[in-house]
Amino acid sequence: MNRIRAIVFDLYGTLFDVHSVAAQAEAFFPGRGRELSLLWRQKQLEYTWLRSLMGRYASFEQVTDDALVFACNALGLPLDAARRQTLGDAYLQLRPFPEVPATLQSLNRQGLPLAILSNGSVRSIDQVVRHAGLLDRFAHLISVEAVGIFKPHDRAYELGEQHLGLPRSSILFVSSNAWDAAGAHGFGYRVCWVDRQGQAFDELGERPDHVVRGIDEIPPLLA
Amino acid sequence: MNRIRAIVFDLYGTLFDVHSVAAQAEAFFPGRGRELSLLWRQKQLEYTWLRSLMGRYASFEQVTDDALVFACNALGLPLDAARRQTLGDAYLQLRPFPEVPATLQSLNRQGLPLAILSNGSVRSIDQVVRHAGLLDRFAHLISVEAVGIFKPHDRAYELGEQHLGLPRSSILFVSSNAWDAAGAHGFGYRVCWVDRQGQAFDELGERPDHVVRGIDEIPPLLA
Numbered sequence: 001m002n003r004i005r006a007i008v009f010d011l012y013g014t015l016f017d018v019h020s021v022a023a024q025a026e027a028f029f030p031g032r033g034r035e036l037s038l039l040w041r042q043k044q045l046e047y048t049w050l051r052s053l054m055g056r057y058a059s060f061e062q063v064t065d066d067a068l069v070f071a072c073n074a075l076g077l078p079l080d081a082a083r084r085q086t087l088g089d090a091y092l093q094l095r096p097f098p099e100v101p102a103t104l105q106s107l108n109r110q111g112l113p114l115a116i117l118s119n120g121s122v123r124s125i126d127q128v129v130r131h132a133g134l135l136d137r138f139a140h141l142i143s144v145e146a147v148g149i150f151k152p153h154d155r156a157y158e159l160g161e162q163h164l165g166l167p168r169s170s171i172l173f174v175s176s177n178a179w180d181a182a183g184a185h186g187f188g189y190r191v192c193w194v195d196r197q198g199q200a201f202d203e204l205g206e207r208p209d210h211v212v213r214g215i216d217e218i219p220p221l222l223a
Numbered sequence: 224m225n226r227i228r229a230i231v232f233d234l235y236g237t238l239f240d241v242h243s244v245a246a247q248a249e250a251f252f253p254g255r256g257r258e259l260s261l262l263w264r265q266k267q268l269e270y271t272w273l274r275s276l277m278g279r280y281a282s283f284e285q286v287t288d289d290a291l292v293f294a295c296n297a298l299g300l301p302l303d304a305a306r307r308q309t310l311g312d313a314y315l316q317l318r319p320f321p322e323v324p325a326t327l328q329s330l331n332r333q334g335l336p337l338a339i340l341s342n343g344s345v346r347s348i349d350q351v352v353r354h355a356g357l358l359d360r361f362a363h364l365i366s367v368e369a370v371g372i373f374k375p376h377d378r379a380y381e382l383g384e385q386h387l388g389l390p391r392s393s394i395l396f397v398s399s400n401a402w403d404a405a406g407a408h409g410f411g412y413r414v415c416w417v418d419r420q421g422q423a424f425d426e427l428g429e430r431p432d433h434v435v436r437g438i439d440e441i442p443p444l445l446a
């Protein structure tokens with residue numbers, strides 16, 4: 001794998017576990033936490049795609065809150081203002097996957113600029129990364145907020161190339177979200193799909209260049 | 224409800240039951256038919272949205288086949304060429320919901336032009352409607368194929384207005400898909416959401432003008 005001069009990571013689901021909110025959900029709704037967490041995430045993604053297609057961008061925080069309201073309605077779970085606020089805040093305190101901190105440090109030592117390119121707002125990305133103590137690892141925290149449309153639209157992916165000042169073919173884009181990996185590959189990035197759970201890849205006419213089980217398999221790939 | 228001069232129906236899930244393929248799926252994969260049918264439909268929708276955002280339109284038949292391949296991979300179900308073909312063909316022979324034939328006849332008697340505006344190709348729409356013996360009911364069968372992007376993009380919704388030669392505010396758009404009802408409302412149609420199962424409406428900043436439990440509740444609304 002030659003010519004890789006920078007790495008751009010997706011945030012939610014790739015570096016940070018979105019289902020780490022399940023514990024808070026479970027505390028509020030015993031026996032339903034996992035179910036709520038899954039539907040909430042599914043709808044959060046759907047709403048980013050649908051709003052992008054409708055030309056009705058709203059912030060990721062708004063979309064996340066909307067998706068939570070829908071998920072609780074659909075599952076018949078009572079969501080009062082306090083629970084809504086607490087669950088929304090849980091999205092700002094996500095846990096990184098276990099191998100993430102040490103791997104980022106290792107990549108820093110290899111001298112490659114690292115960036116995050118996320119659907120989240122600038123404020124959310126900053127808070128999540130700061131809360132995990134990983135702010136120093138990244139040269140750029142990039143939000144699609146700047147273009148007002150979510151991934152997998154090309155205008156979102158272009159932001160990585162622009163911030164890094166490098167051609168897309170020399171950038172490795174890393175995502176656990178198959179649709180995101182497909183979109184980034186269609187755009188022209190080199191793509192590594194992080195498949196932690198042995199899932200099926202989406203059938204969107206694109207395939208990743210590399211598949212790993214965790215981001216700790218990336219440094220050896222670059223060596 | 225004054226001023227309604229034509230009705231535009233969504234096809235899949237609104238007039239025709241997409242889960243009527245579950246019986247064929249169940250015959251191939253005993254005990255897994257419903258699960259396959261649900262994931263297949265979910266992915267079919269996702270792929271229409273994702274391909275539209277990626278600027279990579281493919282026909283609805285292609286997307287439907289891709290979604291079937293993904294769903295079988297994800298569920299660990301063996302899909303050979305014959306099963307793949309048979310299941311794809313099942314999508315051309317969907318059953319209309321029970322109240323649909325008589326209601327369309329009733330609306331015809333009221334003298335309103337009826338149209339279908341669907342993500343399906345011209346060929347698929349024609350086959351599905353013809354197979355159910357309902358071709359004579361419609362003045363227009365409209366496919367997003369003409370614009371190469373799926374609903375809920377405005378370019379798809381514009382086709383209804385163009386074919387009918389009427390302003391959007393005088394057209395009633397009918398869909399069971401909450402995201403479609405939201406998109407059509409955002410575009411400017413009058414919207415009736417068909418909620419057969421008492422589901423939660425999507426949180427996309429739009430609400431339908433009317434909610435019914437079946438399309439047989441529409442003629443009284445117009446009287």
